[in-house]
Amino acid sequence: MNFNEIVNDAKKLADEHPEQAKEALDKAEAIVNERTGNKYTDQVTKGEDAVEGQLGLPADKPMSQ
Numbered sequence: 001m002n003f004n005e006i007v008n009d010a011k012k013l014a015d016e017h018p019e020q021a022k023e024a025l026d027k028a029e030a031i032v033n034e035r036t037g038n039k040y041t042d043q044v045t046k047g048e049d050a051v052e053g054q055l056g057l058p059a060d061k062p063m064s065q
Contacts, residue, residue: 007054014055022057 014021029048033041052058 011055014057018057021055022052025051025057 025048029044032044036044
C-alpha cells in the first residue's frame with residue numbers, strides 16, 4: 001500500500017465517520033501537547049487543522065472571548 005492509498009482510505013473513513021475522525025485527531029493533539037509540555041501548542045493546532053482540511057473535516061471554530 002502506498003502513501004496515496006493510505007491518504008485516500010483515511011479520507012474515505014473520515015467522510016463516513018466524521019465525528020470519530022475529529023475525536024481521534026483531538027486525542028492525538030492532546031497527547032502531543034502533553035508529551036511536549038504544551039511548548040508547541042500553536043504548531044500542533046495548525047497541524048491538526050491542516051489534517052482536518054485534507055480529510056475534509058470542518059475546522060474548529062475559534063473560541064469567542
